[in-house]
Each structure stands twice: as C-alpha cells, then as structure tokens.
Amino acid sequence: xxxxxxxxxxxxxxxxxxxxxxxxxxxxxxxxxxxxxxxxxxxxxxxxxxxxxxxxxxxxxxxxxxxxxxxxxxxxxxxxxxxxxxxxxxxxxxxx
Numbered sequence: 001x002x003x004x005x006x007x008x009x010x011x012x013x014x015x016x017x018x019x020x021x022x023x024x025x026x027x028x029x030x031x032x033x034x035x036x037x038x039x040x041x042x043x044x045x046x047x048x049x050x051x052x053x054x055x056x057x058x059x060x061x062x063x064x065x066x067x068x069x070x071x072x073x074x075x076x077x078x079x080x081x082x083x084x085x086x087x088x089x090x091x092x093x094x095x096x
Contacts, residue, residue, distance in 0.1 A: 013053070020046045033079045041072035 023043035030036040044067040051060035 037075045044068035
C-alpha cells in the first residue's frame with residue numbers, strides 16, 4: 001500500500017500565496033468599499049510575509065508600510081469623505 005507523499009514545505013510556500021489570491025478576489029467581489037479595502041490591506045500584509053520568506057526584507061518592509069499601511073489608510077479616508085459628502089448632498093436635497 002502506497003501513501004501519497006505530503007510535503008509540508010510546499011503548503012508553507014504556496015499557502016500564503018493562495019491566501020493572498022483569495023483576499024484579492026474577495027476585495028474585487030465585495031460591494032462594500034470599506035470591507036473591500038480592508039481585504040486588500042490584508043492581502044498586502046500576507047504578500048509582505050511572502051516577501052520575508054523569500055529573503056527579500058526591503059520589498060517586504062516596503063509592501064507592508066506602503067501597500068498594506070498607507071494605501072489602505074488613504075482609501076479608507078477617501079471612502080469616508082465620499083460617504084460624508086453624499087450624505088450632505090442628500091440632506092440639502094431634502095430641505096426646501
């Protein structure tokens with residue numbers, strides 16, 4: 001009886017890449033912009049971990065600080081400003 005050899009290092013290497021892909025697909029498919037932005041930030045953080053495992057610390061730090069941090073915060077701020085402006089426009093249309 002033969003067993004299928006299961007190499008754990010393959011799972012460790014491919015698992016984070018699949019998780020990144022899944023979170024990117026979730027970010028594309030979500031209708032709620034805030035949840036999509038958070039999903040994009042999570043995928044960037046996982047990708048930074050992949051860079052660390054590939055011995056690319058500068059790329060990992062850049063990915064973590066800029067893509068997962070700065071871009072996510074800027075997108076959340078922009079979404080907040082857009083929603084606030086839309087609420088103000090609706091309130092002005094309702095008042096005679």
